[in-house]
Amino acid sequence: MLSRPIRPLSRGLWEHAKRPSQQPPITTALRFLNTVPTCPSPTCDCAGTPAMPEGLPIDKTSPLNGVMASYAEQLLICTGKDDWPSRIEEENSGDNLAADLKELLGRGGLYSDPFHNISVLNASFPSSISRRPEVQTTSAYLLPSFQYVPFLPRVSFDAVHALVKGYLLPEKLHPMHDGLSPIHKDRLTRKDAFRPLLYGVRDVQDVLVLVCGHGGRDMRCGLMGPALQKEFEAQLPKKGYEVVRGPLIDESVTAPPLSGPVGNEPPSTARVGLISHIGGHKFAGNVIIYIPPRLNTKDNEPHPLAGHGIWYGRVEPKHVEGIIEETVVKGNVVADMFRGAIKKGGEVIRL
Numbered sequence: 001m002l003s004r005p006i007r008p009l010s011r012g013l014w015e016h017a018k019r020p021s022q023q024p025p026i027t028t029a030l031r032f033l034n035t036v037p038t039c040p041s042p043t044c045d046c047a048g049t050p051a052m053p054e055g056l057p058i059d060k061t062s063p064l065n066g067v068m069a070s071y072a073e074q075l076l077i078c079t080g081k082d083d084w085p086s087r088i089e090e091e092n093s094g095d096n097l098a099a100d101l102k103e104l105l106g107r108g109g110l111y112s113d114p115f116h117n118i119s120v121l122n123a124s125f126p127s128s129i130s131r132r133p134e135v136q137t138t139s140a141y142l143l144p145s146f147q148y149v150p151f152l153p154r155v156s157f158d159a160v161h162a163l164v165k166g167y168l169l170p171e172k173l174h175p176m177h178d179g180l181s182p183i184h185k186d187r188l189t190r191k192d193a194f195r196p197l198l199y200g201v202r203d204v205q206d207v208l209v210l211v212c213g214h215g216g217r218d219m220r221c222g223l224m225g226p227a228l229q230k231e232f233e234a235q236l237p238k239k240g241y242e243v244v245r246g247p248l249i250d251e252s253v254t255a256p257p258l259s260g261p262v263g264n265e266p267p268s269t270a271r272v273g274l275i276s277h278i279g280g281h282k283f284a285g286n287v288i289i290y291i292p293p294r295l296n297t298k299d300n301e302p303h304p305l306a307g308h309g310i311w312y313g314r315v316e317p318k319h320v321e322g323i324i325e326e327t328v329v330k331g332n333v334v335a336d337m338f339r340g341a342i343k344k345g346g347e348v349i350r351l
Helices: 011-017 088-094 097-105 158-168 182-187 192-197 219-239 317-330
Strands: 026-028 034-036 073-078 118-123 137-143 147-153 207-212 269-275 287-291 308-312 332-334 338-343 348-350
Touching: 073 097, 088 097, 088 118, 097 118, 097 158, 137 158, 147 158, 158 192, 207 219, 219 269, 219 317, 287 317, 317 332, 332 338
Parallel strands: 026 348, 034 332, 073 118, 207 269
Antiparallel strands: 073 137, 118 269, 137 147, 207 287, 287 308, 308 338, 338 348
8 A cells, every 4th residue: 555645844834943052052152162362373474355246345354153053964076076056956957966956855855854954065085986986976974973984886866765765854853743644754754774875984084174165155254265275275284284185985996095193083184175155155154163073182192173074264374373382283262253153063152
């Protein structure tokens, strides 16, 4: 007997989810994060700040603290490109992973859930190369879960379903879903059985520096993003972090040994990428720094921000050296640039 089709969540639930009391928890950070009031002055000969387009100034006065989107997971699609259409799901006439995911997870989608927001972004990181290069695959980062999915075949929608069902849906539903039928609750929750359908998934060990460079959406980020990317890539090695640029996995060749310390500790590596729209173009440059859970400080102590994503706004090239020193090296948050932070589970933190 065929079961009755399961309808997407009602408009009422979506409207209810907009109320502040129903958003993911927001925690005051003074007990959790070490802060410095402002970014230290640069000691290096850093690049200049690009001039902004006429009529598109940077907002220097509005409050930044807490001005970030709430999300349970941020999914970065590795496109190998550094700019995209204003609506990323429209690229290649809609034949792209962002469009597939938004079809399933967006409002009205089969797995739409207003209490479990998945932020889908494009990133300039190259995808990994599978042992079958004739089969087009795409890679993706899941943050703040700090997982990397190297191979999502673009020949079947099954891989997209496996990603959503095995990694992106919540393990437990929001209490507002208590009135749903058991079969609808089952549809909206994660199933570990789907995980083996995607091979090669691994933990993220690199520091990820994400810079909004979506010029197709707003030229402030289109100009500031590449300048910041170049500055981060120049300054990170000076602080002991090797910048990695190529595919994370290349099964078509014998991979060279990882550089860095030998043993159980992962090497101190970082990847710097441009990403699509995250909101707040008027605060360009917008930067998110994800610190992997296993990262230690240079003193071999647990990193104070391990497992966090730190959002900054109004970042200029002259700030990059100080942000690396304070946030990446020491684990401090620069208060006057802080837009918010996120921990695993989607908990948003503000000062």
